[in-house]
Amino acid sequence: MNPLQASGIRHRYGTFELNVDQIELTSGKVTCIMGRTGSGKSTLVRILGCLERPQHGVVQHAGGKHDLVTALQKAIMWQGSVQENVEYGMKVRRIGKRQRRSRAEDALDALDIYELASHDVRTLSGGQTQKVALARAIVLDPEVLLLDEPLAHIDQESARTIATTLKTFTSRTGCATGWVTHEVNEALGVSDYLAVMDDGRMMQSGQTLDVARLLGGHNIIPAKIESCVGGLATAAVNDHRFEVVTDLVAATEVFLLVRPEELTLSQDQQPGSSPRNHFEATVTEVTWHGAVATIHLKNDFSVTAVVTRPALEELGIILGTQLWVNFKATATSVIPRS
Amino acid sequence: MHALRLLLDGDPYTLEVIATSLKISAVSLAIAIAIGLPLGLALGMTRFAGKGGFLVLVNSAMGLPPVVVGLFVFMALRNDGPFGQAGLLFTPTAMVIAQVPLAVPLIAGITMAAIAALHPDIRLQARGLGAGRIQQARLVAREARPSLVAACIAGFGITISEVGAIIITGGNLLVGGHNYTRTMTTAIVQETRQGRFDRALAFAIILLVLIAIVNIFLTRAQTRR
Numbered sequence: 001m002n003p004l005q006a007s008g009i010r011h012r013y014g015t016f017e018l019n020v021d022q023i024e025l026t027s028g029k030v031t032c033i034m035g036r037t038g039s040g041k042s043t044l045v046r047i048l049g050c051l052e053r054p055q056h057g058v059v060q061h062a063g064g065k066h067d068l069v070t071a072l073q074k075a076i077m078w079q080g081s082v083q084e085n086v087e088y089g090m091k092v093r094r095i096g097k098r099q100r101r102s103r104a105e106d107a108l109d110a111l112d113i114y115e116l117a118s119h120d121v122r123t124l125s126g127g128q129t130q131k132v133a134l135a136r137a138i139v140l141d142p143e144v145l146l147l148d149e150p151l152a153h154i155d156q157e158s159a160r161t162i163a164t165t166l167k168t169f170t171s172r173t174g175c176a177t178g179w180v181t182h183e184v185n186e187a188l189g190v191s192d193y194l195a196v197m198d199d200g201r202m203m204q205s206g207q208t209l210d211v212a213r214l215l216g217g218h219n220i221i222p223a224k225i226e227s228c229v230g231g232l233a234t235a236a237v238n239d240h241r242f243e244v245v246t247d248l249v250a251a252t253e254v255f256l257l258v259r260p261e262e263l264t265l266s267q268d269q270q271p272g273s274s275p276r277n278h279f280e281a282t283v284t285e286v287t288w289h290g291a292v293a294t295i296h297l298k299n300d301f302s303v304t305a306v307v308t309r310p311a312l313e314e315l316g317i318i319l320g321t322q323l324w325v326n327f328k329a330t331a332t333s334v335i336p337r338s
Numbered sequence: 339m340h341a342l343r344l345l346l347d348g349d350p351y352t353l354e355v356i357a358t359s360l361k362i363s364a365v366s367l368a369i370a371i372a373i374g375l376p377l378g379l380a381l382g383m384t385r386f387a388g389k390g391g392f393l394v395l396v397n398s399a400m401g402l403p404p405v406v407v408g409l410f411v412f413m414a415l416r417n418d419g420p421f422g423q424a425g426l427l428f429t430p431t432a433m434v435i436a437q438v439p440l441a442v443p444l445i446a447g448i449t450m451a452a453i454a455a456l457h458p459d460i461r462l463q464a465r466g467l468g469a470g471r472i473q474q475a476r477l478v479a480r481e482a483r484p485s486l487v488a489a490c491i492a493g494f495g496i497t498i499s500e501v502g503a504i505i506i507t508g509g510n511l512l513v514g515g516h517n518y519t520r521t522m523t524t525a526i527v528q529e530t531r532q533g534r535f536d537r538a539l540a541f542a543i544i545l546l547v548l549i550a551i552v553n554i555f556l557t558r559a560q561t562r563r
Contacts, residue, residue, distance in 0.1 A: 051462050070466030076457050078481060088477075089467035136467065146466075 001062060002026050003176045004144045006048055009057035018043050018200045020057075025144060025176035030167060032179045032187040032208070035197035041180045042073055042148050044197070048178060049146045066093055067143035073152065073180075075133035077121040082108070082132050085121055089140045107139035110165050112158075126153035134162065138169050145170075146178040151186060156330075160231050163190050164247040188212060188257050188333035189246070208335055209255055219263070219303045221256040222337070225249065232329070238300045243276040246334040253337040262331035263305040265295065265315055266324045275326035283321045286312075293317075297325060344540050354517035355525045356544060358430065362504070362521060363497040366434045370441035370493050375486065377442070378449025379475055383461065396450065399443030404436075408503030411436040415507065428509035430519055436503035441493040448492055452485030453478060487560035491553060498549060499523060522548075 005024035010017070018040045025031050025048075033041050046052040048059060049070030061068055069089065077085050086104040095103075108114045111131045116124065121132065130153050137145060150166065151159040167190055170177045181187050187194055188208060195205035204211045212218050223235040225248050235242045235256060244256060269278050281297035293312050295305045303325060307315070315323065344352040381392060413419050415427040415435070426432045460481060461474045469477065479486060501523040508519035510528055520528070522545045529538035 046462075049466055051465055066468045069468065070463075072459055072463050072466060074457075074459060076460055076463045078460075078477060088464075089469075092464075092467060092469045092473050140467065 001060075003063065004048060004059070004061040004068070004178070006059040007057060009044070009047060009054045009059075011043060011047060011052075011054045011056070013043075016040070016200060018047075018054075020044060020197075020202050023048070023195060023202065023205065025178050026193065027143075027176050028171050028174045029192035030170050030177045030179050030190050031193040031195060032181055032191035033195045033197060034181055034184065034187040037182055039182075039197040040200040041182075041197055045070065045146050045148050045178060045180050061144055063143045066140075068146075069137050069140050069142035069144070070146040071133050071137040071148065071150065073148040075129045075153075077124075077129060077132065080121065081117065082113070082119050082121055082124070083117040085132055086136045086139055089136060093140070103139050103141075104135070107135040110138070110169070111135045112161060127155055127158055130154050131158070131162065134166070138166070141173060142175060144176045144178070146180075148180045149182070150179065151181070151183075157231075159186075160245065160247065166190070184259075185331075185333045188218075188335055209337075212257060212335075218257045218259055221258070221301055221303070223254050223256050225252045225254055225334075233334075235334070240279050240299075242332070243329040244332045244334050245329050248334060248336060255335045255337060257333040257335060258303070258327050258331055260294070260304045260306045262327050263303060264326045265297075265305055265307060265311075265317075266326060267315060269324050270326060273326065274328060276329045277332075278324050278326050280322060281325050283317055283319055283323065286317065286319065297323065344537075344544075351517065352540075352544075355520050355522055355541070356548070358517055358519070359498065359521040359523070359545075360548070362430050362433050362437070362508075363494065365430075366437035366441060366497040367490070367493050369434065369438050370445055370497070371490060373438070374442040374445025374489070374493065375449055375479075378446035378489070379453060379479060381446065382450045382453025383475065383478060393450070396443050396447050399439070400447045402440060402443065403502070404440055404500055405502035405506065407439050408436050408506035411503065411507045427507065428511060428519060430508065433504040433508040433519060433521075436507040437497050437500055440500060440503060441496050444496055445489045445493045448489035449482070449486055452482040452489070455485070456481055484560045487556055491556045491560075494552060494556065495549070498545070498552075501527060 002024040007022050009020040033044060035041050047054045049068060050059060051070060078088065083104055086107055087100045090100040090103060105114065108117055111134060113128060113131050116128060121129065124132065134150055151162060154162060169175065179190060191208045193206065194208040194211040196203045196211060204214050213220065221237055223237045226234045226236045227250050228248060231245060231247055233244050233246045233248065235244050235254060242256065248254060264275065279299055281299040283295055284298045285296035287294045291309050292306055295307060295317060297303050297305065305325065411432065414421050415432050416422055456478065461478060464474045464477050504521060505524045505527065510520050510524040511518045512520060522541045526538045526541045529541065
């Protein structure tokens, strides 16, 4: 049995109705609950975290209430130091002072905020506060960890570090992590399982890649990480080398996910431009959708791009045209193939 | 100067009046805090049907006229009243009974307002980290501590400076040459009526100094981390 599963959840407030037939969190895996603002993600997390009782349906979790930890979207701090805040959950669990201190220090260290331990929480920035909230949650080493928008208010660099920390924490401790986000790239980048919500309903759920395929709209390119330094990696796709943002180690088999809107087309390679990745491909198909055309291109792998009519005319695109395809390292989501 | 002389000379009457004032005020305040703080916390933290009516009741009770409360307590404790047999009228206990209903709504009302000013999800987050109901209440009280101390300061203010209710229920009595139910406030009334203005002024100054001293301690507790 998975450590947390819920079924038949129906919950209405005002005109909004949450309607989720089935969701479960798996040990050692990150399950992302993704959806637009107002799609019901946060309500679902509160219900899964037993913070709100659903009007209908059942939430089952294997452990006791202390094995289930929820970090709300707004990182609410209590008065006092960072260390005191991180120790709060352990104090509630009546864990001894010495152990509290040592575990809090480890958690702060993992989130790279060890030096803030003695700081008053009121002096922290939004990003630092968010990190403290996460440290306060992971320090409890729970069986189920629910995180509502954990990377909100955090700069890109820190977000990457935190995502890696939380992923590592999940797989190392066997914790079942539920992760709410409205960012597609964040969801694709961190999740093993993905549940997509819209208007209170679960639209798709399953393994991340399967859901990404089902949802469509992404170019999915099999690749292998060749090297990784400081969060910037080189991924090999046959003879091509692409720069991507990930902490995955060399030799990891991955899929690169790039949205068609993120691909730009040009007649030349355009060195010196901000997109770090370029490859040459041949147009194999052009489909019109009003003023926008979907262009299918083929090298030794296929991709799809979208362009407007003026752009298409300017580039002289017809079947068989050779073009350069460009995309930014930051526009690419990297999902381990395993 | 006269006030200082009364204190420094160890005037027994003055010291007895001060002691009675502090004793009655302390007991009333302790009981009012014991009732008012949990009541305010409970009202601030819970949702139940009819809560709005309850809040109106508490807020209205904050403006209770002391003489009216004194009159009700007097009626209840007089010989032919419902609690007349207890023989409490014109005793310090009767004065405490009259003061508690004045201080409780004030303490509960300020506590309630303090809880309402906290982030609405503070308890939810504590619960998300595994805190039980009592642990959540303790956290909320800790977060609202400055306001809760303010509630206690307000409670102390009303119990130490109250005169209308306690003069009715206590009677402002000296028994066998010793003070029994006379406090500094009722003594000020008494001395003023009898034209001993210097003594009345002396009590007034002592009362103000005592209030200042107690509030210094309470304010330190309020601002301490």
